[in-house]
Amino acid sequence: MSIQSQLSDILTRIQDAEKRVGRPPGSAKLIAVSKTFPAQDVLECYECGQKVFGENKVQEGLSKKEALPTEIIWHLIGPLQRNKARKAIENFDLIHAVDSLKLATYMNGIAQELGKTPHILLEVNVGDEDSKFGFSIEDLKSEWNELLQLSHLKIDGLMCIPPPSDLAEDSRPYFKQLVALRDELTNVSGVQLPELSMGMSHDFEIAVEEGATLVRVGSAIFGNRDYSH
C-alpha cells in the first residue's frame, strides 16, 4: 500500500475513534513518525497533507528538517540526552519525552540562555518497567511543584509508552492511568495540561478513545522499519 492510502486509512480510523466516544473531529492529532525513513518519504506524506512529523533522534530529525520544506512541524519523540538538549530546543516544536526533573532543570537553564520557552511533555513510566524511561507516577507527583518552578519551560502535558503487548486493549488501563494522573496534577495546581501523547501504530484507536490529543504512528503509515543499515 502507498503512503497516501495508509495515511488516509489512519486518519479515518482516528476520526472513527473520536466519533465512538463523542470527541470533536480533529481533537486527536496525528504525528507521522518518520524515524529510519528517508526524507523522500516524509515529503510524499507531507504532499498528502500531513504537517507534523515525529523523529526519535535529534540528528536524524535535523538532517531531514534541513532537506525539507520549512512549513513542516517537527516533534522530538525519543529520549533526549543532555548533550543534545540545545539542538533539540532550537529545532523541535515539541519535545515529548522529558523524563526526569534533572533533565528538565538542565533544559530550563539552556532555554533561559537561548531566550526561548520550549514546549515539552513529561514522559511517565506508566508500566513501572525497569527498562523504560520516564517519571514514575510517584516521582512526578512529588516533583510537580519543582517542575512548575522551571519558568523557561512550557509543560503542555504528558506522554507514555505502555508495556509492549500484542493486544491493543492491554494498553487501555495505562492510557487511563495517564489521564487520571493528568487530572490529578491539574487539580492540585490549577495548571492545565492539554496534551496527552499516547498511542502508536498498534493501539492508537484505543488511545483516542481514552483521550489522546497526539498519537504517534510510524509503521502503519510508512511500513516496517529496517534497522540493518
Ligand SMILES: *Cc1c(COP(=O)(O)O)cnc(C)c1O
Ligand atoms: C517509533 C516510535 C513510535 C511509532 O511506533 P510505530 O509502532 O511504528 O507506530 C511512537 N513513539 C515513539 C516514542 C517511538 O519511538
